[in-house]
Amino acid sequence: MRDMPVTVLGFGAMGRARHVSYPNVAKYYGDTPINPYVAQGFVLPHEADAARKLGWDVNLDMMDAIKNDKSEYVDICLPNALHHSAALAAIEAKKHVFCEKPLALTVAEAREMTEAAEACPGLLNSVNFIYRRVPANVFARKVVQENWFGKLLEARSYYNQSWGGPGTGGGWRFDAKAGGGTLADLGSHAIDMLYFVTGMRPSEVSAAQVAHVKERMFSVTKEDGTQAREPRKIEVDDGTRVVYFLPNGGIGSLECTRNAPGTYNTQGYEFYFEDGAIKWSYDDVNYLWIFESKERARGWRRVLCNDGGYTYCHFGGGHMDGYRDFLTSQCYENMRAIEGMDNLAPIATFRDAYEVERTCEAIRRSHRERRWVKLDEID
Numbered sequence: 351m352r353d354m355p356v357t358v359l360g361f362g363a364m365g366r367a368r369h370v371s372y373p374n375v376a377k378y379y380g381d382t383p384i385n386p387y388v389a390q391g392f393v394l395p396h397e398a399d400a401a402r403k404l405g406w407d408v409n410l411d412m413m414d415a416i417k418n419d420k421s422e423y424v425d426i427c428l429p430n431a432l433h434h435s436a437a438l439a440a441i442e443a444k445k446h447v448f449c450e451k452p453l454a455l456t457v458a459e460a461r462e463m464t465e466a467a468e469a470c471p472g473l474l475n476s477v478n479f480i481y482r483r484v485p486a487n488v489f490a491r492k493v494v495q496e497n498w499f500g501k502l503l504e505a506r507s508y509y510n511q512s513w514g515g516p517g518t519g520g521g522w523r524f525d526a527k528a529g530g531g532t533l534a535d536l537g538s539h540a541i542d543m544l545y546f547v548t549g550m551r552p553s554e555v556s557a558a559q560v561a562h563v564k565e566r567m568f569s570v571t572k573e574d575g576t577q578a579r580e581p582r583k584i585e586v587d588d589g590t591r592v593v594y595f596l597p598n599g600g601i602g603s604l605e606c607t608r609n610a611p612g613t614y615n616t617q618g619y620e621f622y623f624e625d626g627a628i629k630w631s632y633d634d635v636n637y638l639w640i641f642e643s644k645e646r647a648r649g650w651r652r653v654l655c656n657d658g659g660y661t662y663c664h665f666g667g668g669h670m671d672g673y674r675d676f677l678t679s680q681c682y683e684n685m686r687a688i689e690g691m692d693n694l695a696p697i698a699t700f701r702d703a704y705e706v707e708r709t710c711e712a713i714r715r716s717h718r719e720r721r722w723v724k725l726d727e728i729d
């Protein structure tokens with residue numbers, strides 16, 4: 351096992367989560383080929399003291415943090431608009447790159463990042479579509495790959511949260527030039543999960559998007575350096591609803607919103623096949639529900655999937671997994687990929703995330719132009 355110095359960019363929820371996950375890779379997985387550790391962190395000036403208290407070697411210059419020789423691997427935990435410049439700089443510096451989702455704000459940016467990454471085959475390019483690390487989803491994928499139930503006829507995906515009501519101020523997630531709205535934030539996960547489990551992406555979409563709150567208060571830094579609050583018009587979606595065709599002739603729907611009171615991180619899917627069905631919800635994250643039409647005693651079966659037989663298992667079957675376990679598993683899979691080992695379940699590459707961007711753009715175009723949009727139209 352060799353050590354791998356990592357640079358983490360950003361000290362928000364995801365940046366701090368890395369502080370937990372990287373040191374745990376070797377603790378969770380005895381066979382890890384590489385032991386990653388956080389060698390350096392880029393943070394904003396007001397975050398520096400807190401980062402140092404966690405033991406980070408703090409760097410306030412993002413480009414220097416990416417390019418200097420303190421690390422071999424850059425982990426991008428920044429607002430979405432910064433993923434593009436950070437990833438391109440890291441690839442140019444010949445570093446492995448792990449990027450938060452969504453990969454970029456536009457299809458053009460995502461394509462440029464993907465092409466740059468694929469021009470360097472020795473470097474990792476991985477995107478944190480983390481729900482691929484949930485054992486129940488890995489099992490769902492196996493059910494489809496082994497064709498247990500025949501053709502997928504109908505699909506339903508959802509990713510809903512509750513925090514985006516009128517009283518919520520405008521952070522970068524509500525800024526079209528920094529975040530890209532709810533579809534980019536939540537819908538991107540659901541689009542990737544459809545592909546991960548079923549192997550299919552929508553071929554044609556029809557969508558409606560809405561901004562329930564037309565104006566929000568944003569914090570701004572004035573010319574004299576003081577902070578103020580100012581109202582700004584909102585140009586991104588609070589909620590999105592999509593219907594789509596699949597390449598096999600099946601149909602599906604997708605919904606995402608931050609305006610569903612009582613649903614804090616409620617995401618999931620229901621996939622209906624010719625001879626059965628599967629469904630999963632993050633609210634019951636360790637279980638996959640399965641229905642087999644041909645059984646004589648038909649009924650939904652709730653299958654516990656973290657007993658070690660499905661994929662990731664850390665502390666013995668039935669010791670329930672949560673977000674920090676999935677992130678540790680993702681970091682472990684990144685190390686396996688760098689070492690040239692097969693992943694236990696495929697990681698999302700930049701190309702996978704570029705395909706998600708194409709679907710998001712088709713959805714936005716459908717809403718803007720009030721028409722069905724074929725994915726072939728988006729390149």
Ligand SMILES: NC(=O)c1ccc[n+]([C@@H]2O[C@H](COP(=O)([O-])OP(=O)(O)OC[C@H]3O[C@@H](n4cnc5c(N)ncnc54)[C@H](O)[C@@H]3O)[C@@H](O)[C@H]2O)c1
Nearest residue numbers: 360361362363364365393394427428429430450451452478
């Ligand atoms: N995969 C997942 O499950 C998941 C979950 C949450 C967030 N995310 C993604 O992770 C990324 C970060 O999200 P977060 O929740 O940690 O955000 P956050 O707002 O909590 O933190 C963002 C951090 O980026 C840095 N930053 C902010 N503005 C900056 C600027 N203008 N210039 C340079 N650095 C700046 C700061 O260190 C800040 O703390 C986003 O792309 C988000 O979509 C992914």
